Amino acid sequence: MTGSTVGGQLAEELQEIRERSGLSLAALASRTPYSKSSWERYLNGKKPVPRQAVDALCALTGTSAGRLLALWELADAEWSGRARPVSAPKEPQVPDRPAPSPAPPTAAARAGVRWWTVAAAVAGVTAACLAVLAFVGGSPDEQARTATEPPVRNHGCRADTCEGKSAVAMGCGAAGMITTLATHTASDGRRLELRHAKLCHAVWVRATGLMPGDRVELSLPAGRTQSVTAEGSLDAGRYLATPMASGDSRTSTRICLDVPDRHPECFTG
Known part of the structure; x- marks a missing residue:
């Protein structure tokens, strides 16, 4: 390479x-x-x-x-x-020998034979x-x-060592490792998902449809919080996620969506 x-x-x-x-x-x-x-x-x-x-x-x-x-x-x-x-199959070579007919085949006829040979070969491969x-x-x-x-299975953190870290960077958000514990869709289409990685013993929120200035906060027991804010046009509409917090499927959580000029919209996980 x-x-x-x-x-x-x-x-x-x-x-x-x-x-x-x-x-x-x-x-x-x-x-x-x-x-x-x-x-x-x-x-x-x-x-x-x-x-x-x-x-x-x-x-x-x-x-x-x-x-x-x-x-x-x-x-x-x-x-x-x-x-x-994909290369076309090579045309088989025919040994030279006297032609029985008085006139050789025309160029058009030869092209027709080649076309059908290639077409048949391609059809067979397909x-x-x-x-x-x-x-x-x-x-x-x-x-x-x-x-x-x-799927990544050798995750990079567990429980308390995941606190404040990225699920993607630590391999906790790979295919087959995530369970969605709760979802909430706001009236304007913004969507929040409380996600849990069992192997990492961690939870986080993934948000879609955020606009610049929108903020999502995950609150957990003992005053722990993690949040993410859509900073600009590049963040608009794409997936954004809070950092992880130590927790499992039984952990009490509260997720709030704070949109500028509106009251926060919250739900519990």
């Missing part, structure tokens, strides 16, 4: 982000679910980087993840082979692919994603 590939370009950009942040590989390992040696391989392009690792690095450094995740999608296609062009997909289930994208991006 080199810098001339999409995967190499992604690795170089992630390395630049790490260097600008001043984070060492050891610091990354201590604050994410990935080891120091794994980060070294990811950032030097020796190994495909998981999507969750891109999320984690962006969360730790305050970098907008949108462009890098788009680049990751292209790199993922490259790593899994989905970006390779049918075979569809048969395999019907047997194993899922699209090529879904199968490749499943094979290359398994």
Whole structure:
């Protein structure tokens, strides 16, 4: 994997982000679910980087993840082979021999034979692919994603050590690790979800539909609070999450949505 590939370009950009942040590989390992040696391989392009690792690095450094995740999608296609062009099957060579007819076939006739040969071959390959997909289930994208991006299980914190940290950066928000304990949709469509990661013994709130200036606060026993505020146009409409707080599905929680020029809207989890 080199810098001339999409995967190499992604690795170089992630390395630049790490260097600008001043984070060492050891610091990354201590604050994410990935080891120091794994980060070294990811950032030097020796190994495909998981999507969750891109999320984690962006969360730790305050970098907008949108462009890098788009680049990751292209790199993922490259790593899994989905970006390779499909070449047409080679036309079999026919040995030279005298033609029985007085006149050779025309150029149009030869082109027609080649077209039908290629079309038949492509149709056969397509049918075979569809048969395999019907047997194993899922699209090529879904199968490749499943094979290359398994759920993160080596979470980076637990209970009190998760307090105030990002669920994404610590690997607590990966696929298959989250339970939504409660949801609330405001009258204007803003949506709040109380989320729980059992392996991390932590809870947090994920919000969607926020506008600049909106603030979401999670309150827990002993006066503990975590909050997130939509800062600008880039935050509008996208997922935002509070930092985590130590807790489980039985923890008493109160979630409040504070919209400018309106009374706070609260509910209990």
